[in-house]
Ligand SMILES: Cc1cc2nc3c(=O)[nH]c(=O)nc-3n(C[C@H](O)[C@H](O)[C@H](O)COP(=O)(O)O)c2cc1C
């Protein structure tokens with residue numbers, strides 16, 4: 001395992017999510033459940049993240065409504081929200097999901113490019129192919145196109161967007177008041193006539209400040225990883241523990257190398273943190289949120305995941321032992337996560353419900369600023385992560401705790417920047433600006 | 437002609453356009469040509485318009501690049517720009533064009549709805565069907581679909597967007613921390629399975645603050661006028677003089693009545709103004725911009741419009757008389773405008789080029805605050821207009837002149853509000869909030 005270069009730093013991203021990543025966060029008496037449609041709330045989150053010198057914040061996106069009974073995520077559309085948030089901040093990067101299955105490349109290139117102009121070069125695009133039939137059925141499809149087809153479209157989509165961003169040369173605009181505004185030879189058609197898209201171009205927007213806004217990807221499948229390896233400039237990962245993170249990290253870095261790329265491509269696993277000045281305080285914060293979970297509904301859901309009736313189980317006793325993965329006939333991914341939590345943490349039933357309610361498959365760190373920084377350092381030096389995608393269980397308190405307590409500890413150790421050194425998201429991630 | 441109610445007021449909208457509506461505005465030595473990609477520039481325009489208590493400002497939109505040599509309009513995408521501008525203002529309405537030919541109803545409903553949440557109920561949507569093959573060829577079509585087909589799609593598009601905005605009841609959200617977040621019976625599928633769209637819904641966004649963001653339309657054709665009559669809540673018009681405005685006004689109001697609607701539906705003809713403390717000063721401002729026009733290119737263009745070679749004509753002599761409309765074999769619309777300008781204004785060739793370069797077919801008023809207010813009053817009382825869509829030939833100076841000189845004169849006459857009386861765009865336009 002290659003040692004980190006001296007001075008090499010972590011990258012930190014805030015995954016913005018309503019009242020937090022714990023499903024019951026909105027139920028907490030102190031939550032901002034009343035402010036989920038209030039842009040000033042998101043602006044205040046962005047300012048906290050910027051106070052912590054984070055590389056970026058991230059707005060996920062979906063195209064259907066999900067469960068409205070048990071909280072509801074999409075009170076604002078990400079691109080419009082991020083535009084406002086860019087004006088409340090000066091340095092932090094702003095990453096939005098856009099689905100290649102439901103947008104056209106021209107809209108995506110233009111919306112993201114415009115946001116890059118508005119924010120002065122701070123934008124990233126998380127390329128997703130979407131998942132649910134309910135999303136497809138809001139955009140003219142009877143059902144979601146098959147996985148392979150979605151990824152084929154995604155690749156052509158990304159290529160087209162990149163070509164559109166490149167359709168204006170950096171020096172196209174002359175603004176010669178006695179002559180011409182721009183040089184028409186430096187504003188070129190792209191004439192993309194592919195399998196999925198016909199786009200003549202050029203884009204009706206000058207080249208974005210970053211050249212290309214940063215491409216982010218979070219693919220888990222082999223197709224997803226390959227797309228990420230070929231195009232992504234930063235990657236969101238899911239890793240329950242360091243071992244899983246290392247395996248993913250090695251796999252992606254070797255795919256990136258195989259694709260002939262030398263860009264750093266930081267890999268950022270999701271990270272749920274409960275921070276306290278003592279372990280007890282951290283555990284109490286976790287317990288406070290877990291106690292907000294509606295027990296019956298959570299038990300019913302757990303029952304579906306493990307295909308057993310657990311309504312009679314004792315909430316405060318250890319979870320009974322579960323059949324091994326090989327004997328389980330339902331969906332494997334979630335069941336494997338549950339098995340892992342039960343085996344490695346020996347939780348009570350109530351604790352298990354809480355862990356599943358807050359980024360189940362992602363890494364969770366509970367402790368003091370020092371113990372969490374230790375653990376993050378271990379992942380960083382162990383090459384499980386180039387940084388983390390922070391998923392605070394509750395917002396704003398969870399990101400305030402992190403920024404005010406963990407960030408200073410990371411800074412003391414020289415693991416995180418004291419001040420922004422760059423003005424763009426590319427700069428924060430250590431990425432070159434493409435020549436075009 | 438029905439007299440205006442006492443206290444009835446004009447509606448004023450600023451049509452934001454790069455450095456102004458005069459094609460040569462960017463060439464003026466004092467222009468902000470360097471700031472066309474700078475969101476702070478648009479925010480400052482919005483603040484000036486709000487200082488003038490205007491009802492709204494409007495961002496047009498197109499899906500292809502147009503002439504990059506002779507200025508270039510689309511430095512920012514309207515929805516992302518308006519989101520930032522909403523945070524720099526408190527009361528003014530914010531209207532964006534979205535094309536029903538190139539978006540999906542779900543995206544349109546969501547983007548506009550999100551902006552309505554972000555702005556606290558100040559958003560309007562100008563429904564257009566788009567025009568150019570170059571736009572179609574950026575979105576997968578080989579050429580623009582025929583006019584009738586575009587309007588059929590537009591109508592189904594509008595119906596679907598309205599249904600999506602209505603898919604959440606106003607009281608759907610309960611936020612019962614011990615119970616449920618929202619009442620699932622008040623968040624309904626729309627199950628729209630029409631000729632052009634399949635959209636199950638519901639929208640993944642609670643009902644917008646205005647219920648429906650305000651629908652605006654600018655159709656000129658019979659189909660366009662009918663769409664406007666059935667759905668529009670404000671209308672942008674093109675009228676060269678009061679007579680043309682009255683004819684359009686009568687036609688639209690009777691179509692609105694025939695559609696069984698009683699909403700006010702303000703009609704706002706475009707208005708280009710050159711304001712000075714004397715007529716000479718106003719004319720000098722016009723001349724200063726006209727002098728920025730590149731003469732050869734303008735003459736070449738005029739030659740195409742009138743199908744004559746006018747390169748040898750004397751710039752400072754009156755335009756020679758032109759053949760009557762009936763004898764002209766080229767495109768009629770533009771030629772008719774040219775004939776009208778020549779007949780009613782007896783311009784020099786240079787003046788004609790200037791008039792065509794700044795909102796040719798729209799009304800132009802040149803004069804003092806008093807004379808312009810007189811004329812606006814005549815249009816208002818003569819029922820040619822319920823207000824105006826201001827198209828300043830240069831920005832920001834043209835809107836500053838209007839706000840600082842004409843608005844106070846209109847206020848003195850009781851023709852325009854002294855302060856905002858409402859918090860939403862619906863409120864400014866005197867429209868009810870739909871019950872849903
Ligand atoms: C941190 C993170 C954020 C994600 N954000 C989104 C999102 O906003 N929208 C979406 O549809 N999918 C999102 N995904 C899902 C991924 O794009 C991807 O579809 C998923 O990891 C499954 O991988 P696959 O597509 O390669 O099968 C996200 C995944 C992760 C790990």
Ligand SMILES: Cc1cc2nc3c(=O)[nH]c(=O)nc-3n(C[C@H](O)[C@H](O)[C@H](O)COP(=O)(O)O)c2cc1C
Nearest residue numbers: 496497533564566567654655656657660672673674
């Ligand atoms: C003030 C005004 C603004 C307009 N804005 C746009 C626009 O932003 N994008 C667009 O494609 N068309 C725009 N149009 C064109 C109209 O939507 C419409 O297509 C045009 O008036 C021709 O009418 P028709 O579509 O009924 O044939 C605008 C027209 C006017 C008068």
